[in-house]
Amino acid sequence: MARNWPLLIKVIIHIIEHPETWNQRFYATVCGTSFCVAGHAAILSGHKFVVNSVGYVISLVNVEEGLYDAAYIHPTYGSVIPADTLGHIVLGLDN
Secondary structure, eight states: OOOOHHHHHHHHHHHHHOGGGBOTTOSBOTTSSOBOHHHHHHHHTTOEEEEOTTSOEEEEEEOOTTSOTTOEEETTTEEEEEHHHHHHHHHTOOO
């Protein structure tokens, strides 16, 4: 799998310029204001995290149905993919 260096550089620059948005302990904080590297990669590649019924961001990302093999249909949230899996895909990283 080819590395997506432009996206990785974009993530790093964003984190340097906005360090308050980086939290490596979570893919996304429940309020959706900070993300790990994979979470930033998901957001900066145009995806949105799922927000549950009480308004908390969860570690699933909405994606277009059929766009990624690892995506699945969630009964409540539609076509989703785990944030860590999407981070690996969009950054071109091996597992």
